Amino acid sequence: MKAVLSTCLFWAMLSPVVPLKCISAGDTTELSAENVSECKPGQDLCVAGVLNTKSVANREEVFYGCAATEVCHSGHYSFTSTWGKFLDMTIHCCSSDLCNNETLTIPDHNALTPNGMQCPACFTARSQNCTSDKTVDCLGNENQCVRFEGALTEGFNKGHKFFFRGCATEDFCAIKEKQKKGFANLVRIGNSIVTARKENCYNAS
Template sequence: MMFVLAVCSALLAAGGALECEVCYAINSNTCSGHYEHCKSPRARCTVTLTEKTLQNDNGEMRSVVLEKSCGSVHSCSHPATLTTEEFRVRVTTMCCSQNYCNNGTVSWTALNSTENGLSCPSCFARNSQTCDVKSHVNCTGAENHCVQYSATREGGFTITVAGCASESMERSNGGIAFRGSSVAVHGMQNKNNGDSVRHNALLLSFLSIVTILPIYSQ
């Protein structure tokens, strides 16, 4: 009898779960895939847009990854941003709470680009676990943290960045910006121009999440 009740409860719970589309696309504002039942705490249908922009001698290179999935309400109300002089990441998420509500095409509103008064040391380096701070960057919107992140792809290639970050970016230890890598992360105090940003081995944290890091191939 207890077994029957347990099975019935499980079926009822599954029947009441929100069903959302799951897929991803590169440089597109839509994608299509399969559907999954969402479970708490990822109990909302979400659409997440991750934009990465890199400035170099050849101009601006930009990549966009669109992902539809189950997600948390927190991610919808807390955009994640990272800004350096050369490299920028913007992660914005839209939520909805009806079955299949994240299918179809989406349109996005611009993030807050108003300077907030905070200035952080800024640097960007490829294939290095250090980068030399030669300038500062003015933080915008909800970027209230100065951070450094080093991201290492399988095979050993590393990039290191320092700059402004929002609370969501800081709380994820850079995982939102550098999904698909082993990410070595530590916080950073404000430094003078020309200081070198280096790892503190006692503060390293490694994350593994699946997606794309286009900046490695540039």
């Protein structure tokens, strides 16, 4: 019996590892069987993600491709603050061939419905604090009030720092916690990376 198991293990070790195949695209119009990439060693997940933000930068991004487990964090990362400032990012990670073929659309944050909750709100890109003399309606599944200091970075370029108070989703409120596991665990879509220096959340009402 041991000999049989040893032989099976031996042949399993010799068998070539078949790389994961993922849709690779920078636009939903490119989703097809022709735009497929074989993932590199260590990339064990497919990812689909969309970003829409008007904060320290106005940016829309769509990303489909391969990713390693430690850098792929499924979730809905959203915040709403004053002066029309918001970030809305959806990330979907999966582990089978071509599983990232879902058509994701750039979210229209302004079309989201208020959910009845409110939070103190302010926004600044010029200091590390701001005065919350207003409130903002929480939208969609935003059920947390957040006090956030961080940055929005494009690739490895210098990030755009900002500070705000407002409404956020539970996933957005977990950004700082994910970072504790190291640089590889930053929340990102393609070249867009959200980092948190300080983040405090509590239940909205």
